[in-house]
Amino acid sequence: MSVELIWALITGAALFGVGIYGALSQTNLVMIMMGVELILAGALINLVAFWRYLHPDVAAGQMFVLIVMTVMALEMAVGFGVAIARFRSKGSVEMEEAAELKE
């Protein structure tokens, strides 16, 4: 078993765990988005490690990475759009103050 692959996967697992903690524990919309970014970063490192150490001859592995990067950019764009709309209407992007969205 390759040490490089295992270390890369452990890094991905750690980033995933930290991202989950951030996305669940933060009250600010922008900070929650940072948590989601870290979760996706964990997925990215796994994809690159799988491509490099298991299937370096298959270019589809790198294409998956591009798709995840696209998802990261989309998440940021839509998240900031929602944040601007929320800030304009309520003057805050704190999730604790967004309880009326449940109703």
Added chain:
Amino acid sequence: MITAQAIFIGFFGVAAVWFGIVVFRTFSMVRSAIALLFSQTALGAMFLTMQAEFLGVLQIMMMATEMSIMAFFMVMFMMDPGGMGKMEMTHQKRLSWIVGLVSFTGAVAIAVFIDWGPVATTVAETAQQTEALGLELLGRSMLVFEMAGVTILTAMIAATSVAIPPIPSPEKIHKDKV
């Protein structure tokens, strides 16, 4: 066997995780954004170490731009962007710790205990990799690639539409004037 590549992957991996933790440890929002930038850059350095040079450079360039924009938004939206007041901006910390730790442990267990099969020791040259990726994107995976492009365009239009302030109706403008 511990190779130079393994040492660099370990080093950049620790850096990526450490800066990821700093994101949620600091009170300053600007420092949070910069820590996330460093975390993503360390990830890009890991890609370069793993000889995925195109993806490594792309990751560093994209994240440098993305995190700079994020820092601006942090300053705009936060009540205390400098973190001088040390405001508490967390909730359900215990649950978050538990879920984060369980996710990490589960993923590590999968990484360590699964037999991943034979590992490739060599990889194609950078130019060949980029050529193969280009042929993949414009060949077999073209539909997926096009879908990603259309989705980005849709998200851009949606985000801009949501962010534009609503235009008041002529009746409301007239009413306000009166």
